[in-house]
Amino acid sequence: MDALESELKTFLFSAPRWMQLEMQGFWYGLISRAITCKEEKTAFLQESNTIETILQHADPEFSDWPTSWLEPYVQQFLALDLTYDQHHEWFERLDTIFRDSVPTDLDIFTTLANGELLTQEQWSRLYDALAFLPPPVQQKRKYAKTRCNHGRRGITPIRSRKAITHKKHHYSFVKLQ
Secondary structure (H helix, E strand, O other): OHHHHHHHHHHHHHOOHHHHHHHHHHHHHHHHHHHHHHHHOOOOOOOOOOHHHHHHHHOHHHHHOOOHHHHHHHHHHHHHOOOHHHHHHHHHHHHHHHHHHOOHHHOOHHHHHOOOOOOHHHHHHHHHHHHOOOOOOOOOOOOOOOEEOOOOOEEOOHHHHOOOOOOOOOOOOOOOO
């Protein structure tokens, strides 16, 4: 559990905000489904337990979101083979992880853990928080332009190869007598 916990923390600090939201819904749905299966003494591995149904259990708003990136987490969780009490302990640890790693305006795990669904107003605020992210900074590199002449290798212009600077030419006039 400690390895999975540290992996989650590092992922959440660097993940895009939409992934942080989906991760919270995924873990809430996964843990609550696992606890329900332990209470009812049924097998957790069923065909009906796909990632989409787990996310639907958290909130139906996640139905259109991409889910393929969550597959490894299901396998890691199933490899833990937790008891009923360990599921509750993991649930509490997840609540702490999300409170520490996710910005407060995107923390939905606590709301879901309290048994409340997110209202449409909360979803609109979340979408607004996702929409106004600053674009990623891209560094532009300047390279010398290269031309190809008659099917041969590219030739870099002579001016950039010789590092000639652009200087203003001043003309001086000399009077001839």
